[in-house]
Amino acid sequence: MVKLSRKERKRAERKEWIIDAAEEVMRRSGFESATMDEIAHEAEVSKGTLYLYFKNKASIHLAISERGSRMLNQSLSKILLLELSGLEMIKKMGQSYLGFVQQYPIYFTAFSYYENLISSNETYNGELAIACEENAREAMTYIVRALQIGMQDGSIKDTYDPKELGIIIWGASKGVIHMAFHKESRNHMRILDDVDFSLDSIINNFVELLGTGMKND
Amino acid sequence: MVKLSRKERKRAERKEWIIDAAEEVMRRSGFESATMDEIAHEAEVSKGTLYLYFKNKASIHLAISERGSRMLNQSLSKILLLELSGLEMIKKMGQSYLGFVQQYPIYFTAFSYYENLISSNETYNGELAIACEENAREAMTYIVRALQIGMQDGSIKDTYDPKELGIIIWGASKGVIHMAFHKESRNHMRILDDVDFSLDSIINNFVELLGTGMKND
Amino acid sequence: MVKLSRKERKRAERKEWIIDAAEEVMRRSGFESATMDEIAHEAEVSKGTLYLYFKNKASIHLAISERGSRMLNQSLSKILLLELSGLEMIKKMGQSYLGFVQQYPIYFTAFSYYENLISSNETYNGELAIACEENAREAMTYIVRALQIGMQDGSIKDTYDPKELGIIIWGASKGVIHMAFHKESRNHMRILDDVDFSLDSIINNFVELLGTGMKND
Amino acid sequence: MVKLSRKERKRAERKEWIIDAAEEVMRRSGFESATMDEIAHEAEVSKGTLYLYFKNKASIHLAISERGSRMLNQSLSKILLLELSGLEMIKKMGQSYLGFVQQYPIYFTAFSYYENLISSNETYNGELAIACEENAREAMTYIVRALQIGMQDGSIKDTYDPKELGIIIWGASKGVIHMAFHKESRNHMRILDDVDFSLDSIINNFVELLGTGMKND
DNA sequence: GATGAATGAGCATTCATTCAT
DNA sequence: AATGAATGAATGCTCATTCAT
Numbered sequence: 051m052v053k054l055s056r057k058e059r060k061r062a063e064r065k066e067w068i069i070d071a072a073e074e075v076m077r078r079s080g081f082e083s084a085t086m087d088e089i090a091h092e093a094e095v096s097k098g099t100l101y102l103y104f105k106n107k108a109s110i111h112l113a114i115s116e117r118g119s120r121m122l123n124q125s126l127s128k129i130l131l132l133e134l135s136g137l138e139m140i141k142k143m144g145q146s147y148l149g150f151v152q153q154y155p156i157y158f159t160a161f162s163y164y165e166n167l168i169s170s171n172e173t174y175n176g177e178l179a180i181a182c183e184e185n186a187r188e189a190m191t192y193i194v195r196a197l198q199i200g201m202q203d204g205s206i207k208d209t210y211d212p213k214e215l216g217i218i219i220w221g222a223s224k225g226v227i228h229m230a231f232h233k234e235s236r237n238h239m240r241i242l243d244d245v246d247f248s249l250d251s252i253i254n255n256f257v258e259l260l261g262t263g264m265k266n267d
Numbered sequence: 268m269v270k271l272s273r274k275e276r277k278r279a280e281r282k283e284w285i286i287d288a289a290e291e292v293m294r295r296s297g298f299e300s301a302t303m304d305e306i307a308h309e310a311e312v313s314k315g316t317l318y319l320y321f322k323n324k325a326s327i328h329l330a331i332s333e334r335g336s337r338m339l340n341q342s343l344s345k346i347l348l349l350e351l352s353g354l355e356m357i358k359k360m361g362q363s364y365l366g367f368v369q370q371y372p373i374y375f376t377a378f379s380y381y382e383n384l385i386s387s388n389e390t391y392n393g394e395l396a397i398a399c400e401e402n403a404r405e406a407m408t409y410i411v412r413a414l415q416i417g418m419q420d421g422s423i424k425d426t427y428d429p430k431e432l433g434i435i436i437w438g439a440s441k442g443v444i445h446m447a448f449h450k451e452s453r454n455h456m457r458i459l460d461d462v463d464f465s466l467d468s469i470i471n472n473f474v475e476l477l478g479t480g481m482k483n484d
Numbered sequence: 485m486v487k488l489s490r491k492e493r494k495r496a497e498r499k500e501w502i503i504d505a506a507e508e509v510m511r512r513s514g515f516e517s518a519t520m521d522e523i524a525h526e527a528e529v530s531k532g533t534l535y536l537y538f539k540n541k542a543s544i545h546l547a548i549s550e551r552g553s554r555m556l557n558q559s560l561s562k563i564l565l566l567e568l569s570g571l572e573m574i575k576k577m578g579q580s581y582l583g584f585v586q587q588y589p590i591y592f593t594a595f596s597y598y599e600n601l602i603s604s605n606e607t608y609n610g611e612l613a614i615a616c617e618e619n620a621r622e623a624m625t626y627i628v629r630a631l632q633i634g635m636q637d638g639s640i641k642d643t644y645d646p647k648e649l650g651i652i653i654w655g656a657s658k659g660v661i662h663m664a665f666h667k668e669s670r671n672h673m674r675i676l677d678d679v680d681f682s683l684d685s686i687i688n689n690f691v692e693l694l695g696t697g698m699k700n701d
Numbered sequence: 702m703v704k705l706s707r708k709e710r711k712r713a714e715r716k717e718w719i720i721d722a723a724e725e726v727m728r729r730s731g732f733e734s735a736t737m738d739e740i741a742h743e744a745e746v747s748k749g750t751l752y753l754y755f756k757n758k759a760s761i762h763l764a765i766s767e768r769g770s771r772m773l774n775q776s777l778s779k780i781l782l783l784e785l786s787g788l789e790m791i792k793k794m795g796q797s798y799l800g801f802v803q804q805y806p807i808y809f810t811a812f813s814y815y816e817n818l819i820s821s822n823e824t825y826n827g828e829l830a831i832a833c834e835e836n837a838r839e840a841m842t843y844i845v846r847a848l849q850i851g852m853q854d855g856s857i858k859d860t861y862d863p864k865e866l867g868i869i870i871w872g873a874s875k876g877v878i879h880m881a882f883h884k885e886s887r888n889h890m891r892i893l894d895d896v897d898f899s900l901d902s903i904i905n906n907f908v909e910l911l912g913t914g915m916k917n918d
Numbered sequence: 919g920a921t922g923a924a925t926g927a928g929c930a931t932t933c934a935t936t937c938a939t
Numbered sequence: 940a941a942t943g944a945a946t947g948a949a950t951g952c953t954c955a956t957t958c959a960t
Contacts, residue, residue: 061923080384082299086951096925098953107951162383165449210472218443218473225442226435232382255427256435263480303934313942315936324934495944514818516733520930530946532932541930596817599883644906648898652877652907659876660869666816689861690869697914737955747921749957758955 065103068093069117072110077156081111081163105176108167112178115164118157119185122150126192136200137261143193144223144257148249151227158231190216206264219260226256282320285310286334289327294373298328298380322393325384329395332381335374336402339367343409353417354478360410361440361474365466368444375448407433423481436477443473499537502527503551506544511590515545515597539610542601546612549598552591553619556584560626570634571695577627578657578691582683585661592665624650640698653694660690716754719744720768723761728807732762732814756827759818763829766815769808770836773801777843787851788912794844795874795908799900802878809882841867857915870911877907 071093075084086107090097104110125146129139151158164182167174194216200206230249288310292301303324307314321327342363346356368375381399411433417423447466505527509518520541524531538544559580563573585592598616601608628650634640664683705713722744726735737758741748755761776797780790802809815833818825845867851857881900 098925166379166383214469214472217469218476221443221446222439226438228442229438252431252434255431259435259480263476315942532946600813600817648903648906651903652910655877655880656873659879660872662876663872686865686868689865693869693914697910749921
């Protein structure tokens with residue numbers, strides 16, 4: 051960590067404070083409905099100040115995504131330190147991801163929104179966008195490391211390429227959690243009406259299913 | 268099928284024609300950038316006419332999603348008629364989904380956009396939204412049927428609840444395809460830069476992985 | 485003149501109506517202070533309607549300039565039809581220009597503003613800007629024609645190139661009128677405080693002075 | 702000249718330094734686009750300091766105009782000291798003005814901008830505005846003096862009032878130079894496209910023309 | 919004196935939706 | 940039914956100016 055001057059520290063704090071406010075507003079109004087006015091009001095600063103800390107609205111959104119992905123990486127990274135088999139690490143990562151999404155649903159929404167826009171919107175560029183991508187790559191690396199460990203300790207089949215397997219696990223997990231997550235937050239979601247499986251049950255079975263597929267016989 | 272009067276038929280045709288135009292515009296400009304003016308112009312009708320056929324802009328978007336999901340269901344439903352084991356049906360469904368996304372990426376984008384908005388946006392309601400949900404439920408049912416068949420013919424473990432397994436497969440497939448799909452369309456996607464697995468390879472391995480997990484020993 | 489359909493006529497009328505309103509607002513508030521809100525309010529249309537008739541604010545300003553220069557050209561063109569010597573035509577044109585500026589000071593202000601911005605502002609482009617330039621060129625042509633007539637009939641020295649002389653007369657006239665004009669409208673103008681020559685006297689003497697310079701001996 | 706204390710001298714220097722910076726910024730970005738931020742940055746002082754030396758943005762602009770007009774006066778004043786006929790002095794003044802505009806186009810732009818705004822904008826007041834007016838009056842006086850000398854030495858007709866003639870010459874010169882100046886800087890200027898007279902040629906002929914008009918026979 | 923963070927009024931422009939014809 | 944002119948609320952962003960330190 052770099053040592054920051056008092057001024058820089060204050061600036062960083064303020065920035066965090068604005069991100070907090072933006073998260074709150076977006077939690078209430080959804081991402082695109084959130085206006086700069088609302089965010090400024092919530093953060094108890096003027097609209098002009100927002101632009102002192104963030105280049106534009108997209109930057110604020112990116113900052114939220116970046117913060118979320120950084121937090122997620124923190125929990126994932128810790129799992130690699132545990133005394134577990136590679137397979138158990140992977141399972142733990144799945145559960146950890148789920149826990150994160152449940153605790154901070156706003157970040158999950160932010161990620162989805164981000165992924166929908168980044169391909170089409172030119173505003174989504176610059177330092178923060180790169181940081182987000184870097185965080186995503188980092189998350190992937192944690193998964194791949196766990197897979198490599200598993201292949202080493204014999205808990206995971208080594209017939210797959212660990213990177214490719216990582217992509218699959220990462221994508222599949224996001225998909226399952228996305229679906230399960232929406233089941234809870236949506237009223238209109240009819241698909242799952244007559245299904246009363248809990249989110250946890252779904253994830254556990256998913257992890258189990260993948261685990262079996264990967265397991266060394 | 269209900270028999271439609273000549274007038275009703277004409278109206279339905281016109282509606283399809285507008286949806287065609289909207290798809291085209293959204294393919295070009297992205298979803299939120301597409302304006303009613305552009306759609307009207309592309310459809311060669313007046314802006315007012317758009318509102319004669321669709322309640323609002325969200326309805327047009329829902330109509331696209333509905334059409335897409337209906338088309339997908341058509342391919343899925345056919346798989347149930349084939350002479351295959353349940354497990355093979357599931358694999359085929361995965362490949363069929365992938366093929367659909369590759370052939371009609373616009374629908375995939377529409378689905379994603381739809382899922383991002385439906386939870387926060389009140390305009391996403393009414394008949395068409397219900398139809399979309401109904402189609403999603405139908406897709407789920409095809410999967411569950413295949414799983415039931417597999418459990419029956421012994422190709423799939425019967426230790427999972429077929430409905431829950433269906434949810435998992437459905438979610439996981441969407442996630443993997445979503446990720447792989449974005450890998451292709453995004454420049455900024457750094458996660459996968461050093462990975463040169465093809466979309467097909469990823470999906471095949473994913474299907475294989477799930478298959479092994481589900482397979483009866 | 486092209487025959488316009490009823491709709492086109494109505495549109496043209498509306499456009500003129502908006503220009504009228506814009507002139508009025510700009511007369512009151514000055515050019516850059518005039519806001520689209522004020523113009524819309526004055527024109528008794530909504531702000532959106534403004535954009536139905538004009539691409540942007542600069543276009544409205546250009547439309548005023550274009551109208552003004554068109555009107556000026558009309559008076560200049562008529563002078564060429566009179567039974568006068570070339571020299572007398574030139575003098576008449578000077579007086580005509582003065583009369584125009586006195587009757588419609590707003591256009592004179594518009595021209596000045598236009599000339600100040602056109603070089604630096606990229607918004608000043610397109611059809612209307614071209615029309616303005618075309619009008620300016622046309623005005624120049626009237627002057628040059630009068631000079632040529634004067635050289636022919638012997639009332640003007642033929643030692644100057646008519647085009648170059650035209651530029652000089654055009655520029656000098658604008659400058660003199662500009663100065664005299666500002667003398668009247670400005671409070672702060674101290675240069676001329678102790679000078680009580682009338683605008684007309686100044687212009688007449690100016691015309692006389694130039695005339696003597698150009699006159700054939 | 703008043704003797705200034707060390708502190709006052711320092712303050713005056715600082716002020717000049719800021720004006721230098723403002724000129725540079727306005728040269729780059731045009732007058733209205735120049736922001737206080739840019740000026741502060743260029744001057745290597747804080748934005749707040751700008752307001753320590755100048756009441757507001759208009760004051761900075763006025764200071765530029767004042768400096769420019771002061772410089773112009775300096776060259777004009779020297780001409781009166783030369784051993785020339787009054788008519789030749791006037792011609793020399795015209796050339797001197799042209800030379801000034803060519804060397805320091807920024808001041809010419811500043812003058813134009815100033816004249817466009819001063820009538821409508823209330824911010825253009827106070828000490829500096831008065832100084833500008835005073836400088837303009839001074840320039841006029843130099844011209845009038847030269848005319849008086851010319852009428853005395855017989856090189857200039859005495860049928861005109863020298864003050865009125867001064868106004869005319871001053872205005873006409875500005876107009877011709879303005880036009881010729883814009884011909885060079887503007888791309889869109891279509892009037893003069895087919896005319897390839899040089900700025901110098903135009904001015905020389907203009908001076909010649911006026912000279913002939915004023916000359917005593 | 920000097921700073922620069924904070925302000926907030928101000929503005930052009932967009933676009934879904936309506937409704938008179 | 941079809942049109943498209945008119946609407947006006949909504950919003951991101953700028954920038955001259957102030958003031959606490």
